[in-house]
Amino acid sequence: DAKTTQPPSMDCAEGRAANLPCNHSTISGNEYVYWYRQIHSQGPQYIIHGLKNNETNEMASLIITEDRKSSTLILPHATLRDTAVYYCIAAQIQGAQKLVFGQGTRLTINP
Amino acid sequence: DAGVTQSPTHLIKTRGQQVTLRCSPKSGHDTVSWYQQALGQGPQFIFQYYEEEERQRGNFPDRFSGHQFPNYSSELNVNALLLGDSALYLCASSSLPSSGFRWEQYFGPGTRLTVT
Numbered sequence: 001d002a003k004t005t006q007p008p009s010m011d012c013a014e015g016r017a018a019n020l021p022c023n024h025s026t027i028s029g030n031e032y033v034y035w036y037r038q039i040h041s042q043g044p045q046y047i048i049h050g051l052k053n054n055e056t057n058e059m060a061s062l063i064i065t066e067d068r069k070s071s072t073l074i075l076p077h078a079t080l081r082d083t084a085v086y087y088c089i090a091a092q093i094q095g096a097q098k099l100v101f102g103q104g105t106r107l108t109i110n111p
Numbered sequence: 112d113a114g115v116t117q118s119p120t121h122l123i124k125t126r127g128q129q130v131t132l133r134c135s136p137k138s139g140h141d142t143v144s145w146y147q148q149a150l151g152q153g154p155q156f157i158f159q160y161y162e163e164e165e166r167q168r169g170n171f172p173d174r175f176s177g178h179q180f181p182n183y184s185s186e187l188n189v190n191a192l193l194l195g196d197s198a199l200y201l202c203a204s205s206s207l208p209s210s211g212f213r214w215e216q217y218f219g220p221g222t223r224l225t226v227t
Contacts, residue, residue, distance in 0.1 A: 034215075043115070043201050043218030044154065087153060097205065098144070098167055099216065101153030 022088030136204030
């Protein structure tokens with residue numbers, strides 16, 4: 001499983017876009033980029049995933065660079081409820097799909 | 112849909128004791144994974160069960176064992192508890208390609224285990 005690197009913490013103003021970076025320079029061709037978040041005292045929650053194309057769903061957008069060595073999760077209009085630890089994970093879609101969590105980024109949305 | 116449920120919510124045990132944690136997967140899911148999350152750390156993969164068998168295991172000692180039942184629910188057992196086993200234990204459910212695969216794993220709220 002490829003290792004991912006994220007900044008330990010970030011701040012963002014409420015209503016603004018939150019852009020969370022992730023480096024995964026050793027990602028292999030069959031590994032997807034997943035994003036999960038964990039709000040305090042809850043289990044992690046799936047946000048979005050992608051292979052090489054940009055993806056968007058009702059929660060966020062995922063931008064993956066052409067060389068797939070990094071990606072950015074975008075929360076377009078951050079709210080106070082988006083305050084959480086965000087985890088970027090590289091994982092294979094085949095087989096057991098073990099998730100290897102790093103330290104994540106603690107995102108704080110400020111009013 | 113109740114989602115992934117875990118019991119108990121909190122548990123306090125003494126060193127050397129044994130503990131059993133329980134997980135019911137989300138409806139329609141047949142695969143259960145267990146994770147350990149120490150305070151201030153990301154979750155660490157313990158093992159995964161599918162078709163009542165352990166499919167993959169993380170770097171955890173044999174004191175950690177599990178079981179999956181025919182209804183897909185699962186148990187995590189930890190023997191000879193150590194102080195370092197104090198953590199939040201998370202259960203996640205998903206489904207494999209052969210059974211209507213979806214990309215995400217759904218996590219339960221966890222069981223907070225304290226070993227004194």
